[in-house]
Structures are given as C-alpha cells and as structure tokens.
Amino acid sequence: xxxxxxxxxxxxxxxxxxxxxxxxxxxxxxxxxxxxxxxxxxxxxxxxxxxxxxxxxxxxxxxxxxxxxxxxxxxxxxxxxxxxxxxxxxxxxxxxxxxxxxxxxxxxxxxxxxxxxxxxxxxxxxxxxxxxxxxxxxxxxxxxxxxxxxxxxxxxxxxxxxxxxxxxxxxxxxxxxxxxxxxxxxxxxxxxxxxxxxxxxxxxxxxxxxxxxxxxxxxxxxxxxxxxxxxxxxxxxxxxxxxxxxxxxxxxxxxxxxxxxxxxxxxxxxxxxxxxxxxxxxxxxxxx
Numbered sequence: 001x002x003x004x005x006x007x008x009x010x011x012x013x014x015x016x017x018x019x020x021x022x023x024x025x026x027x028x029x030x031x032x033x034x035x036x037x038x039x040x041x042x043x044x045x046x047x048x049x050x051x052x053x054x055x056x057x058x059x060x061x062x063x064x065x066x067x068x069x070x071x072x073x074x075x076x077x078x079x080x081x082x083x084x085x086x087x088x089x090x091x092x093x094x095x096x097x098x099x100x101x102x103x104x105x106x107x108x109x110x111x112x113x114x115x116x117x118x119x120x121x122x123x124x125x126x127x128x129x130x131x132x133x134x135x136x137x138x139x140x141x142x143x144x145x146x147x148x149x150x151x152x153x154x155x156x157x158x159x160x161x162x163x164x165x166x167x168x169x170x171x172x173x174x175x176x177x178x179x180x181x182x183x184x185x186x187x188x189x190x191x192x193x194x195x196x197x198x199x200x201x202x203x204x205x206x207x208x209x210x211x212x213x214x215x216x217x218x219x220x221x222x223x224x225x226x227x228x229x230x231x232x233x234x235x236x237x238x239x240x241x242x243x244x245x246x247x248x249x250x251x252x253x254x255x256x257x258x259x260x261x262x263x264x265x266x267x268x269x270x271x272x273x274x275x276x277x278x279x280x281x282x283x284x285x286x287x288x
Contacts, residue, residue: 014181179271
C-alpha cells in the first residue's frame with residue numbers, strides 16, 4: 001500500500017493517479033470529505049483526516065509501506081512560518097510512529113535554514129526532519145511552479161494586465177506541477193535503494209515577459225506585465241489576505257528568489273511541459 005498526502009492538489013493528484021494507473025493499492029489523505037467519492041470511484045482508499053491529528057495520521061501510515069509527503073500550505077491569514085512547521089512536525093511524528101520502507105518528500109529550489117522565508121525555510125525543516133527519521137528518502141526539489149501564474153489567467157483575460165513581483169526580464173527556472181508529480185510517483189515505486197535529492201525544472205527558463213506572451217496566446221488578447229516594485233511587496237501580499245508576519249516572510253522568500261541567493265542544480269531533471277501548455281491546460285480545466 002502507498003499513501004499520498006495532498007491528493008487534492010496539482011502535484012499530489014498526479015502522484016495518486018499515476019500510482020493507480022500502475023495498479024498499485026493506494027490511500028489518499030484528504031481534508032475535505034466531499035472529495036472522497038471521486039477518489040473512491042478511481043479505486044483509491046480514502047482517509048479523511050486533519051494532518052494535525054498525529055494519532056490518526058500515524059494510524060493511516062501504519063497501513064502503508066511507502067508514502068509521498070508534502071506540506072499542505074498554511075492559511076496566509078496565519079503566521080505561515082509557525083503553522084507550517086507545526087504541520088511538518090505532525091507529519092514527521094507520524095512517520096516515526098509507522099514502519100514505512102520508503103518516503104518521497106516534495107521540496108523546493110532554494111530550501112534553506114532560515115526561520116522567516118516562507119516555504120524555503122519550512123521545506124528545509126521538512127527535508128532535514130525526514131532525513132533524521134532514518135527511513136530511505138527521496139527529496140524532490142521543484143523549481144518555481146508554473147501554477148503560480150494560474151491566477152493571472154482571469155486578470156489577463158479581463159484586463160490584459162497581470163501583476164508580477166518578479167522583474168519583467170528575470171529568467172527563472174519554472175516547472176509544471178504535473179511534471180513534479182510524475183517524478184514523485186516514479187521515485188516512490190523505484191527500489192528502496194534509489195534515494196537522494198532530485199531537482200526538476202521545465203524544458204527552459206522563463207521571464208514574466210514570457211508569461212505575458214503565453215497568456216496572450218491562451219486568452220486571445222494582448223497581455224502586459226505590471227511589475228510590483230520591491231518596497232511594495234509586503235503590502236501586495238497583505239492586500240491578498242496575508243497577515244503581516246506571513247507577508248513579510250513571503251516578501252523575504254521572493255527577494256531570495258529574485259536575487260538568486262540559492263544554489264541552482266547543475267544537472268536538473270527536465271519536465272516535458274512548457275509554460276504555454278501548462279497555462280492552456282489549466283484554462284481548459286477552469287472553463288469546464
């Protein structure tokens with residue numbers, strides 16, 4: 001039995017579907033019970049629970065041999081640094097309380113030991129804690145998710161403009177979440193001895209100007225970038241529902257990414273999905 005966290009999201013759902021396609025017995029962990037029927041219809045077992053309920057999560061893990069683990073994002077209305085570490089500790093305690101033979105952890109480019117830099121810090125904590133469990137481990141470090149631009153589809157369609165905290169001409173590694181899920185599924189079923197850190201990005205790097213070009217092709221109108229100056233980043237996050245602590249943490253994370261203050265992998269794996277295809281697929285899903 002394999003168990004998959006985050007099956008309601010882009011990455012986890014891809015992992016779960018690929019495992020089912022291979023005929024593997026899986027359990028998906030869901031937070032909302034209304035999502036259970038769709039997964040049951042696909043042949044998955046379902047555990048509806050709160051990942052902060054460590055006892056329930058441990059019990060679910062005890063029924064599995066392998067686990068795909070990701071850290072569900074905390075609400076930005078809360079202190080994300082504190083809340084995500086609380087979630088991570090619950091997941092890790094559940095791993096320690098089970099007898100898993102292999103785990104795959106989704107992480108990110110730029111993961112680093114910093115208590116106040118959003119996902120970069122929390123996922124570093126996740127990586128380190130997972131290593132300390134002693135369970136054979138694969139870490140999937142993903143580049144900037146192309147899905148971060150999904151929200152721009154509606155604004156681009158409506159106004160022909162979308163905001164970007166990244167400079168217009170900044171070339172950045174990006175990856176489609178489904179390609180990350182494909183890799184996660186492959187590593188989960190690989191021999192236990194196949195461990196290590198695997199970095200993945202898309203077929204090429206992209207700038208926000210490239211995003212505008214891709215959006216133009218998808219929505220059928222000219223699209224331009226509204227570059228948000230760095231001093232306005234915290235306020236931009238706050239205007240989107242982030243509490244002051246979360247806004248500052250995410251602004252710090254953005255600065256690290258923009259300044260390139262992280263180690264880029266020399267030989268990353270390459271996902272096959274290009275930016276325009278990723279955005280077009282999402283637009284198609286959203287229109288159903």
